[in-house]
Amino acid sequence: MPHDDDGAPRWKHDGVRVIRGDQLDPNTAQTPGMFRQAAINHARVGARKIWAGTVAIEPDAKTGVHHHGALESVIYVVRGRARMRWGERLEFVAEAGPGDFIFVPPYVPHQEINADPEQPLECVLVRSDNEAVVVNITDIEPVEAPETVYWVDPIHAAPKE
Structure with a gap:
């Protein structure tokens, strides 16, 4: 076990940490329509092999198609309704609700969607490494038209009615 200069085991100085829910760090990569906190x-905390935090997704918002490289991700749904689309053409779809876990394997092209048009989606997110790897994929043609869930940003605004 590594030791500090004073000869004490590291855990004596850097042991268990409690991060209070009101002390999360919003200084993370942000996506319009989503709010992440580490x-x-x-x-x-000096974590070397894991990242954990929260994400809140606005009603009717979705991410672009992306993957997280070699990272594994786990999403735990706290509140709301998550819809996940994945595959080479987003040909697979699944939904998850409060208490459900979602596992996203390495390199899987996917899209997270808040399936509720009125309520935010709140999740806990855990990734298998500390690096924030996000590879955006812009050339996927979905196998079927996506839901009427729009991006929440000025570039991908909902069509005017």
Whole structure:
């Protein structure tokens, strides 16, 4: 076990940490329509192999198609309704609700969607590494037209009625 200069085991100085829910760090990569906050990462607690935090997705919002490289991700749905689309043409779809876990394997092209047009989707997110790997994929043609869930940003605004 690594030791500090004073000869004490590291855990004596850097043992268990409690990160209070009202002390999460919003200084993370942000996506329009989503709000991420870090709880556990290298900068906050010295974590080397894991990242954990929260994400809130606005009603009717969705991410672009992306993958997280070699990282594994786990999403735990706290509140709301999540819809996940994945595959080479987003040909697969599944939904998850409060208490459900979602596992996203490495390199899987996917899209997270808040399936509720009125309520935010709140989740806990855990990734298998500390690096924030996001590879956006812009050339996927979905196998079927996506839901009427629109991006929440000025570039991908909902069509005017």
